[in-house]
Amino acid sequence: MSSPLSMNSTIAKFRTKLSSISQGDVCKVLAFLGLTLFMIYVFIFSPPNYQPSDLLTTLKQKFPIINTSPLSTSLSLTDPPTNASHIMFSIVGSMNTWKYKRYYSESWWRPNVTRGHVFLDRSPSAEFLPWSDSSAPFRVNEDIRGFAVYPRIKWPDQVRIFRTVMESFREGDKDTRWFVMTDDDTIIFVDNLVKTLGKYDHKKHWYIGMNSECVKSNFDFSFDMAFGGAGYALSYPLAALVAKRLDGCIERYPHLRVSDQMLFFCLSDLGFTITHEIGFHQIDLRGDASGYLSYHPQTPLLSLHHIDLINPIYPNMDRPAAIRHLMKAGAVDQSRLLQQTICYHRPLNWTFSMSWGYSAHIYEAIMSRNYLKRPLETFAPFERTHAPVFMFNTRWGVLDNPCEAPHVLFFESIERDGEDRIVTTYLRKWARNLPSCASSGNHSAESISKIRVFSSAKIPLEAGGAECCDVRMLDANVTEVNYRPCYSGEVMA
Numbered sequence: 001m002s003s004p005l006s007m008n009s010t011i012a013k014f015r016t017k018l019s020s021i022s023q024g025d026v027c028k029v030l031a032f033l034g035l036t037l038f039m040i041y042v043f044i045f046s047p048p049n050y051q052p053s054d055l056l057t058t059l060k061q062k063f064p065i066i067n068t069s070p071l072s073t074s075l076s077l078t079d080p081p082t083n084a085s086h087i088m089f090s091i092v093g094s095m096n097t098w099k100y101k102r103y104y105s106e107s108w109w110r111p112n113v114t115r116g117h118v119f120l121d122r123s124p125s126a127e128f129l130p131w132s133d134s135s136a137p138f139r140v141n142e143d144i145r146g147f148a149v150y151p152r153i154k155w156p157d158q159v160r161i162f163r164t165v166m167e168s169f170r171e172g173d174k175d176t177r178w179f180v181m182t183d184d185d186t187i188i189f190v191d192n193l194v195k196t197l198g199k200y201d202h203k204k205h206w207y208i209g210m211n212s213e214c215v216k217s218n219f220d221f222s223f224d225m226a227f228g229g230a231g232y233a234l235s236y237p238l239a240a241l242v243a244k245r246l247d248g249c250i251e252r253y254p255h256l257r258v259s260d261q262m263l264f265f266c267l268s269d270l271g272f273t274i275t276h277e278i279g280f281h282q283i284d285l286r287g288d289a290s291g292y293l294s295y296h297p298q299t300p301l302l303s304l305h306h307i308d309l310i311n312p313i314y315p316n317m318d319r320p321a322a323i324r325h326l327m328k329a330g331a332v333d334q335s336r337l338l339q340q341t342i343c344y345h346r347p348l349n350w351t352f353s354m355s356w357g358y359s360a361h362i363y364e365a366i367m368s369r370n371y372l373k374r375p376l377e378t379f380a381p382f383e384r385t386h387a388p389v390f391m392f393n394t395r396w397g398v399l400d401n402p403c404e405a406p407h408v409l410f411f412e413s414i415e416r417d418g419e420d421r422i423v424t425t426y427l428r429k430w431a432r433n434l435p436s437c438a439s440s441g442n443h444s445a446e447s448i449s450k451i452r453v454f455s456s457a458k459i460p461l462e463a464g465g466a467e468c469c470d471v472r473m474l475d476a477n478v479t480e481v482n483y484r485p486c487y488s489g490e491v492m493a
Helices: 004-019 023-044 054-062 098-108 156-162 164-171 190-197 215-220 236-252 259-270 319-330
Strands: 087-092 115-120 138-140 178-183 207-209 232-235 285-287 340-345 350-355 359-363 379-381 407-416 421-428 450-456 468-473 478-484
Touching: 087 164, 087 190, 098 115, 098 319, 115 164, 156 164, 156 236, 156 259, 164 178, 164 236, 178 236, 232 236, 236 259, 319 407, 340 468, 350 450, 350 468, 350 478
Parallel strands: 087 115, 087 178, 115 138, 450 478
Antiparallel strands: 178 232, 207 232, 285 379, 340 350, 350 359, 359 407, 407 421, 421 450, 468 478
């Protein structure tokens, strides 16, 4: 134990040392300690709902702190952007129909760029060997007839399709971020899909897709189920989890009649729900789908399914030729493909509704943008049922009204001009055969046979974005439409 004399000596030394420090030095020390405590509070102890002042915001922006927590969702600091090589495609097919449907997947497959396989129910016949390089490499699904649960399976072919999730996962590797499942009669728009999936953290559990366009189809299965024909995406961690639990899910639900529903039930049991991306299109429609395609929702086009159930999407072409024609525009600019742009020619009271790379509609009246977002009901539902039929509003019963029925022109060609703009040309295929709209001044658009559309070759259309346009009448037969960014606060009505 220290003696009182020793303690008094230590205190005296401390007082002497403290008196030698200037008042200015003390202030500096206190200021530094205060600033240190302040920064610790701002960056570590701020409550989650705390709204920082402008000063705090400025400090945080100027001195950012990297979150090293395992919950961090920042991708830009650790991962390169998602590209096509990060996606593993699984195309579900059958040898009974491959002869007629192979053209659809070949229209979007990119040899040595896209990755994945066509999964078949049996080995290809000699007719298809050697296997075409234009198609994805094939795999034959595993034989499930030896499974103990097999006698209780009501729809074996659907279980085969369902198990493709697991078999596709086995084909993946550490560089795979997404597994995309789709059918052999589905068109995939790869560039748009890459950008869309790039929005999500692939290290988390994602089940991304879309339901049907028809109320009845969703009612029969689920409004929260991704329809596999349109395609759906599973992030790597979720696909890994499903692959482990998949056969157990079949044991629980051997009676289910579609593979999409099996996956939906399995994911629900694991606690996961769908994230909707409305660019996936099941196309549960029949007949003339041009009214639907010409008024595409304001989102990137990701897929088109059931091509065999609708008319060829361009007139005077068979289905494979029509899809190849659409892909000519898609090869140049997928970001604008089918995206609707509306503009007006006020001197004649005309409205132009452009579906880039697909069609151009001229109305002989000023039509509001909100109204023109509704598809023209030129199509029928997959199955007849009572109203409501579709999952969206339509315009029906207007095609014999001269003020509401459009003059229709279809995409013909695409090129670049000397100003580095993309020029798409649209031609009239038939006459409207209606009188002109009297209430708007009887200015008939019947003579317009060609529309040229100019859009940027350098600036893609951002997801969810919109463009404005200006109309120029060259003569009685030809019109030009120039796309441009909308002005600040511009009202498109």
